[in-house]
Amino acid sequence: MKPASKETSRALNTYTKLMRAAESVTSRVHRVLAMPQLTISQFGVLEALYHKGPLCQRDIGSKILKSSGNITLVIDNLEKRNLVIRVRDESDRRYFTINLTEAGTDLIAKVFEDVEASIVREMASLEENEQVLLGQLCKKLGMKGGVAS
């Protein structure tokens, strides 16, 4: 194990803190999903439909970053619970448009509110200006091909 340079230590250190923060915050936020018995993917699908309106499976998949096979299963399970419904697109029959049912809309409205409250609670550890700053730094970091060496 060779000694790490100062730059390397700093990068590792920051990386670790970033990962721990993300994990610690999400794990607490996701507890809200236990009650309505939603998986994270199921919540992601419902949330996407709630905020963007009806979508086809491909678009949902690219939104929540899951494989198409997985989306099929997630939608199956949501459909079994009557939270969404598949509607064949008649102008291009390869597509389904996935719609929230009334029950699905009610559920996600409530759950999203809880998740939102949980996020606000988590973020309250930071002052207003700190939140803004954190957002800026994360955005800069997340940009692909930032300052690749």
Added chain:
Amino acid sequence: MKPASKETSRALNTYTKLMRAAESVTSRVHRVLAMPQLTISQFGVLEALYHKGPLCQRDIGSKILKSSGNITLVIDNLEKRNLVIRVRDESDRRYFTINLTEAGTDLIAKVFEDVEASIVREMASLEENEQVLLGQLCKKLGMKGGVAS
């Protein structure tokens, strides 16, 4: 969908950016693991042993935040590949001490170096002082029970 307050919007916004950054960075860092055919958990175990020395499965589990059943499987798979070896603790026979083999040590040394380089590359999107700042904010955010309301 009721209109979100300014505080709520800010919190959600920051949360989203944090999650995106974490995901975007890890997904690129983890690509390094494809070549040596290591899962993230396997890497986590090897890395823990590499930096902390031999550990029992319980300690490994609490380090990489996985269930005990999962640790058993991960260690099984690493043992099959001769990267680690279980040694029964004779003073308390309930425990195994998990040791890196020579092959395991060689592999994780190399892989960790690559991961490290990848992290440094990712973090290079931020200036030195920005990295430090990000680390501080993440630390503050990650602390349990920060300023719960």
Added chain:
DNA sequence: GTCGTATAGTTTAATGTTAAGTTATATTAT
């Protein structure tokens, strides 16, 4: 010492996930 409790690790069943291959439909080139 023996019995009850606690702990480390294993096993099993259920579920989520992906990658690869399949089917149905649409589009494009000829």
Added chain:
DNA sequence: ATAATATAACTTAACATTAAACTATACGAC
């Protein structure tokens, strides 16, 4: 029009993960 290609969704097989039940070992009270 027909053939080749592309695309949306589905299926399947492999594997990771967890929770819960289980086994083996240790410890503590009596």
